[in-house]
Amino acid sequence: MTSFNLDAYLNAQQQRVEALLLSRTEEVASKVPPRLLESMRYSLMAGGKRLRPVLCLSFAEAVLKQSTVSRVVEDCACALEFIHTYSLVHDDLPAMDDDDLRRGRPTNHKVYGEAMAILTGDSLLTDAFALVAGGPEPVRAALCRELAEGSGSWGMVGGQVLDIADDRLANIDYLTRLHRMKTGALIRAACRMGVLSAGGDEDALRRADIYGDAVGLAFQIADDVLDVTGDASSLGKPVGADAAAGRFTFPAVLGLEESKQLAASKVAEAIAAVRTLEPGDGPLAALARYSVERSS
Amino acid sequence: MTSFNLDAYLNAQQQRVEALLLSRTEEVASKVPPRLLESMRYSLMAGGKRLRPVLCLSFAEAVLKQSTVSRVVEDCACALEFIHTYSLVHDDLPAMDDDDLRRGRPTNHKVYGEAMAILTGDSLLTDAFALVAGGPEPVRAALCRELAEGSGSWGMVGGQVLDIADDRLANIDYLTRLHRMKTGALIRAACRMGVLSAGGDEDALRRADIYGDAVGLAFQIADDVLDVTGDASSLGKPVGADAAAGRFTFPAVLGLEESKQLAASKVAEAIAAVRTLEPGDGPLAALARYSVERSS
Numbered sequence: 070m071t072s073f074n075l076d077a078y079l080n081a082q083q084q085r086v087e088a089l090l091l092s093r094t095e096e097v098a099s100k101v102p103p104r105l106l107e108s109m110r111y112s113l114m115a116g117g118k119r120l121r122p123v124l125c126l127s128f129a130e131a132v133l134k135q136s137t138v139s140r141v142v143e144d145c146a147c148a149l150e151f152i153h154t155y156s157l158v159h160d161d162l163p164a165m166d167d168d169d170l171r172r173g174r175p176t177n178h179k180v181y182g183e184a185m186a187i188l189t190g191d192s193l194l195t196d197a198f199a200l201v202a203g204g205p206e207p208v209r210a211a212l213c214r215e216l217a218e219g220s221g222s223w224g225m226v227g228g229q230v231l232d233i234a235d236d237r238l239a240n241i242d243y244l245t246r247l248h249r250m251k252t253g254a255l256i257r258a259a260c261r262m263g264v265l266s267a268g269g270d271e272d273a274l275r276r277a278d279i280y281g282d283a284v285g286l287a288f289q290i291a292d293d294v295l296d297v298t299g300d301a302s303s304l305g306k307p308v309g310a311d312a313a314a315g316r317f318t319f320p321a322v323l324g325l326e327e328s329k330q331l332a333a334s335k336v337a338e339a340i341a342a343v344r345t346l347e348p349g350d351g352p353l354a355a356l357a358r359y360s361v362e363r364s365s
Numbered sequence: 366m367t368s369f370n371l372d373a374y375l376n377a378q379q380q381r382v383e384a385l386l387l388s389r390t391e392e393v394a395s396k397v398p399p400r401l402l403e404s405m406r407y408s409l410m411a412g413g414k415r416l417r418p419v420l421c422l423s424f425a426e427a428v429l430k431q432s433t434v435s436r437v438v439e440d441c442a443c444a445l446e447f448i449h450t451y452s453l454v455h456d457d458l459p460a461m462d463d464d465d466l467r468r469g470r471p472t473n474h475k476v477y478g479e480a481m482a483i484l485t486g487d488s489l490l491t492d493a494f495a496l497v498a499g500g501p502e503p504v505r506a507a508l509c510r511e512l513a514e515g516s517g518s519w520g521m522v523g524g525q526v527l528d529i530a531d532d533r534l535a536n537i538d539y540l541t542r543l544h545r546m547k548t549g550a551l552i553r554a555a556c557r558m559g560v561l562s563a564g565g566d567e568d569a570l571r572r573a574d575i576y577g578d579a580v581g582l583a584f585q586i587a588d589d590v591l592d593v594t595g596d597a598s599s600l601g602k603p604v605g606a607d608a609a610a611g612r613f614t615f616p617a618v619l620g621l622e623e624s625k626q627l628a629a630s631k632v633a634e635a636i637a638a639v640r641t642l643e644p645g646d647g648p649l650a651a652l653a654r655y656s657v658e659r660s661s
Contacts, residue, residue, distance in 0.1 A: 097518070097519060100518075100519035100523075101518045101519050101523055102518075102523050102526045102527050102530070104526065104530065105518055105522070105523060105526040106518070109518065155487075159483055159484075159487060162460075162483065163460075164458075164459075164460075164478075164479035164480050164483060165480050165483065182460075183460035184460050184461050184529055185526070185529075187455055187458065187460060187461065187483070188455075188522050188525055188526055188529075190487070191451075191455060191486070191487075191490065191522045192517055192518040192522045192523070194487065194490055194491065195490065195513055195516050195517035195518070195520075195522060196513065196517045196518050198494045198509055198512070198513040198517075199510065199513035199514055199517050201509070202506050202507070202509035202510035202513055203510060206506075207503040207506065209506035209509070210498050210502075210503065210505035210506035210509065211498070213494055213497070213498035213505070213506065213509045214495065214498035214499060216494070217491055217492065217494040217495035217498055218495055220491050221488055221491035221492045221494075221495050222393070222396075222397045222398075222401055222402070222405065222488040222491070222492050223393060223396035223397050224491075226401075226484050226487045226488045226491060227396075227397055227398050227401060227488070229484055230398045230400065230401040230481070230484055231398050233480055233481075233484075234398070234400065
C-alpha cells in the first residue's frame with residue numbers, strides 16, 4: 070500500500086482553490102461596487118480547510134483519472150466555498166452566534182458593519198449560483214439544483230434552524246438529522262457536484278452520495294469530539310465551548326467513546342464506497358480519514 | 366383601440382401567483398423544518414403587487430400567444446417572488462432599515478426573531494434557485510444565470526450596497542446606476558426569464574431587455590415621486606419618508622417635473638419595445654403604464 074501524502078495534496082489543492090477564488094472574483098470586479106467586492110474577498114480569502122471545494126475537485130479528478138479539470142468543475146469548487154463562506158458570515162452576526170473573531174481575524178461585521186455583512190453574505194450566496202450557471206454546458210442546471218438542495222431550506226439553512234430551535238430534542242435521531250442537514254448536505258453536494266461536473270456515471274454519483282453522507286456526519290462528530298478533547302490553540306477557540314453554550318453534541322448524547330466509534334465506522338463506510346473509483350490509497354480515502362483525524 | 370382591463374388582469378395574475386407560491390412550498394413541506402416553512406410563508410403570503418412574477422408570466426404569455434404556460438415558466442415566476450421577498454425580509458432587519466411594519470403587518474423579525482429572519486431570507490434566496498433548477502429542461506441553467514445576475518453582487522444586492530454607501534453621490538448618473546442595479550436588474554431579469562422560459566427568440570429577448578430596463582427605472586422614479594406627492598394611507602407609510610431619511614431620490618436630484626417626464630419617457634420606450642410582441646393594447650403596455658400610474 071502506497072502512503073498517500075495528504076498534507077502535500079491538501080496544501081496544493083487549497084492553493085489551487087484560493088487562486089480560483091481570486092480569479093473568479095477578479096473577472097466580475099468591474100461590475101461590483103468596490104466596497105462589496107472587498108468585503109466578499111475579506112471573508113473568502115480568510116483561510117480555512119477548503120474542504121468542500123477540495124472534495125469537489127477530488128471527486129472530479131477520480132472520475133477523470135487526471136488532475137486537469139474543466140471550467141465547470143472549477144466553477145463548482147468556487148461556488149461551494151462561496152456558499153460555505155456566506156454561511157459563516159451570517160452565522161457570526163450579532164443576532165446569530167455574535168462572534169467577534171473567526172480564524173483569529175475580526176469577523177466580517179466587525180470590519181464592515183452589520184448591514185454590509187448581511188449583504189456580503191447575500192452576495193456570496195447569490196453569486197455562487199451565477200458561477201455554477203455561468204456557461205453553456207447543459208449539466209449546469211443539474212449542478213445548480215445540487216447546490217440549492219444542499220444549502221437551502223431542506224439542506225444547510227434548514228439544519229441551522231433545527232440547531233437554534235427552542236424545541237430541539239437531545240436524542241440521536243434529532244442530532245443526526247440536524248447535522249445531516251446543517252453540515253452534511255453541502256458536503257454531500259460537493260462530492261456529487263464533483264462527479265456530475267466531470268461527467269461521471271450513475272454508479273459514481275451513487276458512491277459520491279454515500280461517501281458525502283458518511284464524511285459529512287463523521288466531520289461533525291469529530292468537531293464535537295474536538296470540542297471536548299482538543300487543544301485550544303489548534304482549535305482557535307476555548308475547549309468546551311459547545312457544552313458551555315448548552316449545545317447538543319454527539320459526546321453529550323452518545324458519550325465520548327461511542328461518538329468516536331460512530332465517526333470511525335462512518336469513515337470506513339466512506340472509504341469502502343469509493344474503492345472502485347480510487348484503487349489503492351488516494352485522496353478520497355485520505356480525506357475521509359482526515360475528516361476525523363484533524364486537530365482543528 | 367380596445368380598452369385593456371388591467372385591474373381584472375392584475376387581480377387574476379396575482380391570485381395565480383399566490384396559488385403557485387402555496388403549491389410550490391407545499392411540495393417541499395415535508396422536508397423543511399415547520400417553523401422555517403411557516404416563517405417563509407408568512408413573508409411570501411403577505412400580499413404585494415407581485416410585479417416580478419406577473420411580468421414573467423405576461424412575457425411568457427406574449428411569446429406563447431396563450432395564457433397556459435409550462436411548469437418552467439411558473440417556477441421562474443415563483444422564484445422571482447422568493448427573491449423579492451427575501452430582499453424585503455433582510456431589508457427590514459434592525460441592522461438595515463429597522464422596520465417594524467411591512468404592508469401593515471409586523472415584519473418577519475418582529476414575529477420570528479432576528480436569527481430566524483436572517484435564515485428565512487437565506488432560505489428564500491437559495492430555494493429560488495432550487496425552483497428554477499428543479500427540472501430536466503436544459504434552459505433552466507440559463508434561467509438560473511438570469512436570476513443570479515439580476516439579484517447578486519452586480520445586480521440587486523450590489524445596488525443595495527450603493528444605496529447605503531457613505532460616499533454615495535447626489536448626481537443622476539450614480540442614482541441611475543444604483544436603481545438600475547437595486548430595482549431594475551431583477552425586473553429586467555423577470556421580463557427576460559418570461560421570454561426564455563417560454564422559448565422565445567433572440568428578438569423577443571432583446572425587446573424584454575429594453576422593456577425591463579425602462580420599466581425598472583420608471584418604477585423606481587414613480588416610487589420616489591409618490592414619496593413626495595402620494596397619499597399616506599395608500600402608501601402605507603408617511604409621505605416624505607425618503608427625504609426625512611436623507612435618501613437620494615430622483616425628485617431631489619432632478620426636481621419633481623423632470624422626474625415625472627423621465628418616467629413618462631421610459632414608459633413610452635418600454636411600450637414601443639414590445640409593440641411587435643403585443644399588437645394592440647395588452648398587459649405589457651398596461652403594466653408599463655401601471656409602473657408609474659399606481660398609487661402605492
